[in-house]
Amino acid sequence: MxxxxxxxxxxxxxxxxxxxxxxxxxxxxxxxxxxxxxxxxRPVFADIWLPLLVGCIAAFVSGLIAMHVLMRFVQNHRLDWFAWYRVVLAIAVLILL
Structure with missing residues (x-):
């Protein structure tokens, strides 16, 4: 996407x-x-449909769990710590690059 x-x-x-x-x-x-x-x-899909399906299902389930945890967290907490975490992470990435 x-x-x-x-x-x-x-x-x-x-x-x-x-x-x-x-x-x-x-x-x-x-x-x-x-x-x-x-x-x-696509024709190549015939060879990889099972691994792709398993990967899609695993990604879907883990995404649902992540959304559930994040929505619960956002409803009960402020996002100040998340903002600071993102700033620190951005600085760390810039240093490592």
Whole structure:
């Protein structure tokens, strides 16, 4: 998925628009479905369909768990620590590059 798609979703369904964050999560499944249909139409897909299916299911389950944990955390905590974590991580990445 391109970064522009995420920017578009934030601009259309961001906090200032009044949409609930739980509702916006429903859009990500539609994007995954579109990409799956694109991959399924390729001839190489016949050789790798089982590993791809297992990987998709594992990614889906881990994504659901991550969204559940993150949504619960956001409902009960402020995001100050997350912001500082991102700043420290960005500085560390810049130093390592």
């Amino acid at each position: 391109e970064k522009r798609t995420g920017c578009w979703l934030v601009s259309v369904f961001g906090p200032s628009t009044g949409y609930e964050p739980q509702w916006v999560n429903n859009f990500w499944g539609a994007f995954g479905r579109k990409k799956f249909i694109e991959l399924a139409s």
